[in-house]
Amino acid sequence: xxxxxxxxxxxxxxxxxxxxxxxxxxxxxxxxxxxxxxxxxxxxxxxxxxxxxxxxxxxxxxxxxxxxxxxxxxxxxxxxxxxxxxxxxxxxxxxxxxxxxxxxxxxxxxxxxxxxxxxxxxxxxxxxxxxxxxxxxxxxxxxxxxxxxxxxxxxxxxxxxxxxxxxxxxxxxxxxxxxxxxxxxxxxxxxxxxxxxxxxxxxxxxxxxxxxxxxxxxxxxxxxxxxxxxxxxxxxxxxxxxxxxxxxxxxxxxxxxxxxxxxxxxxxxxxxxxxxxxxxxxxxxxxxxxxxxxxxxxxxxxxxxxxxxxxxxxxxxxxxxxxxxxxxxxxxxxxxxxxxxxxxxxxxxxxxxxxxxxxxxxxxxxxxxxxxxxxxxxxxxxxxxxxxxxxxxxxxxxxxxxxxxxxxxxxxxxxxxxxxxxxxxxxxxxxxxxxxxxxxxxxxxxxxxxxxxxxx
Amino acid sequence: xxxxxxxxxxxxxxxxxxxxxxxxxxxxxxxxxxxxxxxxxxxxxxxxxxxxxxxxxxxxxxxxxxxxxxxxxxxxxxxxxxxxxxxxxxxxxxxxxxxxxxxxxxxxxxxxxxxxxxxxxxxxxxxxxxxxxxxxxxxxxxxxxxxxxxxxxxxxxxxxx
Numbered sequence: 001x002x003x004x005x006x007x008x009x010x011x012x013x014x015x016x017x018x019x020x021x022x023x024x025x026x027x028x029x030x031x032x033x034x035x036x037x038x039x040x041x042x043x044x045x046x047x048x049x050x051x052x053x054x055x056x057x058x059x060x061x062x063x064x065x066x067x068x069x070x071x072x073x074x075x076x077x078x079x080x081x082x083x084x085x086x087x088x089x090x091x092x093x094x095x096x097x098x099x100x101x102x103x104x105x106x107x108x109x110x111x112x113x114x115x116x117x118x119x120x121x122x123x124x125x126x127x128x129x130x131x132x133x134x135x136x137x138x139x140x141x142x143x144x145x146x147x148x149x150x151x152x153x154x155x156x157x158x159x160x161x162x163x164x165x166x167x168x169x170x171x172x173x174x175x176x177x178x179x180x181x182x183x184x185x186x187x188x189x190x191x192x193x194x195x196x197x198x199x200x201x202x203x204x205x206x207x208x209x210x211x212x213x214x215x216x217x218x219x220x221x222x223x224x225x226x227x228x229x230x231x232x233x234x235x236x237x238x239x240x241x242x243x244x245x246x247x248x249x250x251x252x253x254x255x256x257x258x259x260x261x262x263x264x265x266x267x268x269x270x271x272x273x274x275x276x277x278x279x280x281x282x283x284x285x286x287x288x289x290x291x292x293x294x295x296x297x298x299x300x301x302x303x304x305x306x307x308x309x310x311x312x313x314x315x316x317x318x319x320x321x322x323x324x325x326x327x328x329x330x331x332x333x334x335x336x337x338x339x340x341x342x343x344x345x346x347x348x349x350x351x352x353x354x355x356x357x358x359x360x361x362x363x364x365x366x367x368x369x370x371x372x373x374x375x376x377x378x379x380x381x382x383x384x385x386x387x388x389x390x391x392x393x394x395x396x397x398x399x400x401x402x403x404x405x406x407x408x409x410x411x412x413x414x415x416x417x418x419x420x421x422x423x424x425x426x427x428x429x430x431x432x433x434x435x436x437x438x439x440x441x442x443x444x445x446x447x448x449x450x451x452x453x454x455x456x
Numbered sequence: 457x458x459x460x461x462x463x464x465x466x467x468x469x470x471x472x473x474x475x476x477x478x479x480x481x482x483x484x485x486x487x488x489x490x491x492x493x494x495x496x497x498x499x500x501x502x503x504x505x506x507x508x509x510x511x512x513x514x515x516x517x518x519x520x521x522x523x524x525x526x527x528x529x530x531x532x533x534x535x536x537x538x539x540x541x542x543x544x545x546x547x548x549x550x551x552x553x554x555x556x557x558x559x560x561x562x563x564x565x566x567x568x569x570x571x572x573x574x575x576x577x578x579x580x581x582x583x584x585x586x587x588x589x590x591x592x593x594x595x596x597x598x599x600x601x602x603x604x605x606x607x608x609x610x611x612x613x614x615x616x617x
Binding site: 035050052054060380382 | 546605
């Protein structure tokens with residue numbers, strides 16, 4: 001039975017995206033909004049709005065019981081959690097199951113199976129998906145050397161008791177590992193009270209790649225190609241693209257298979273993403289984690305496959321037998337997304353809430369904007385700072401880069417500080433144009449010169 | 457009079473929301489902003505319509521994380537001096553402790569600040585709502601067994617009688 005009425009348990013651009021996707025499938029929507037969002041664009045376009053709680057997310061967007069109560073009281077038969085907030089809380093999925101509301105996402109069991117890091121690694125291992133080679137806890141520097149000799153250099157030491165860079169020493173040969181091991185162990189001991197170390201393969205040049213999948217819950221999992229999200233600052237993605245042209249075609253095929261195998265093994269249902277670290281020098285990829293939800297950057301996959309993934313999510317949740325076969329999903333051209341944030345790069349990316357006084361968004365062929373902003377709309381200080389996603393599509397990567405550059409030039413936002421100037425600097429940089437960057441590039445190459453240029 | 461930007465007010469409200477302060481008063485030129493986490497202050501604020509809240513909400517509707525105290529007037533007309541009791545959270549509104557039982561209160565009834573007025577149910581968890589002010593029940597604004605939203609007006613209380 002197709003769903004008839006959906007509760008949208010989210011805000012901002014993704015709430016609006018879900019409202020519109022549902023409407024185009026003939027479904028009604030009820031938006032669960034906080035007080036701060038009762039006048040949002042999504043609230044205007046939804047069939048009904050219920051004010052779920054105060055602006056503070058913990059008493060509104062993070063309360064699963066309020067969401068499910070609102071869904072039942074307004075006669076919804078489905079609930080879409082969007083991304084962030086409650087989207088990967090198995091408790092919400094379980095509550096929906098219990099109350100007979102179709103959760104637009106995986107089962108509670110699946111969310112738990114992939115949500116726990118160790119459980120997810122066990123799954124990956126069982127499915128034959130490679131992880132970063134690493135040792136068990138090590139007794140001595142000699143044990144570390146023996147392990148490193150076996151897997152090859154470079155390697156990195158890691159503290160068994162904690163992270164945050166303490167106890168981490170990168171070693172490129174036997175001697176530096178011997179020297180570094182003692183230093184790292186002392187550092188770990190000081191930081192965590194435990195000097196125990198293990199050693200992992202160090203990926204010199206890493207790209208973040210991920211595979212978009214949708215499962216039918218009965219063991220069939222389709223993939224919609226991969227994305228490259230290496231342009232990050234502090235693990236926050238800023239620019240994403242598809243396909244991941246840095247990977248050889250054969251490697252991409254192996255990547256897709258790994259993602260599909262991993263999730264087919266648990267009869268995964270609805271949209272999900274499997275994230276990998278790609279080692280450029282070795283041409284190998286390692287499993288990182290599964291995101292059991294629709295992701296911010298899903299539009300780039302939509303642009304190259306022509307499939308509306310949010311509509312597909314709603315149809316899968318309604319139990320519709322998918323008419324898709326893998327062979328129906330073809331990749332066409334190249335797409336790039338840039339995240340527009342209400343953050344000020346000149347003030348260490350301080351959030352910059354406020355009211356939009358000017359909003360001139362680019363338009364044209366191959367240009368798409370996913371946003372809930374307009375002139376007069378306010379960016380409340382309570383939530384995430386992303387205000388828009390600018391997505392471009394062209395026949396190939398150079399064409400997409402050019403289109404993105406032009407679109408960013410045209411984009412004008414006033415009333416609050418944004419990262420537009422930084423995005424223009426990224427897209428205009430030779431390394432980006434030529435596709436020569438890794439996950440550390442933005443922080444180590446671009447940002448230092450970007451800040452310097454402003455100061456001079 | 458200086459125009460205070462909405463973002464400044466939002467920042468103040470946010471600061472207050474995450475703090476452990478009970479109340480905060482800011483006076484700048486013609487603007488007086490009073491925030492409180494004490495539900496009983498609703499009475500005081502509503503009975504002084506020319507003071508803090510009305511001027512604060514008149515500026516640029518800052519989102520109010522603690523709408524108990526800074527709630528903007530909703531779509532109802534509140535006669536001068538009357539106090540509105542609002543829903544502390546979304547849920548189902550029940551006027552009686554159980555089906556068939558007499559309602560907690562009826563129109564014209566005298567109430568104390570501690571008097572229970574209704575129940576709000578969320579997924580079978582019931583929370584009682586008290587008046588917060590002494591007076592007489594003038595109006596009941598929500599329908600029994602129906603969904604009420606966060607901050608929705610439920611009762612009108614006349615504190616002078």
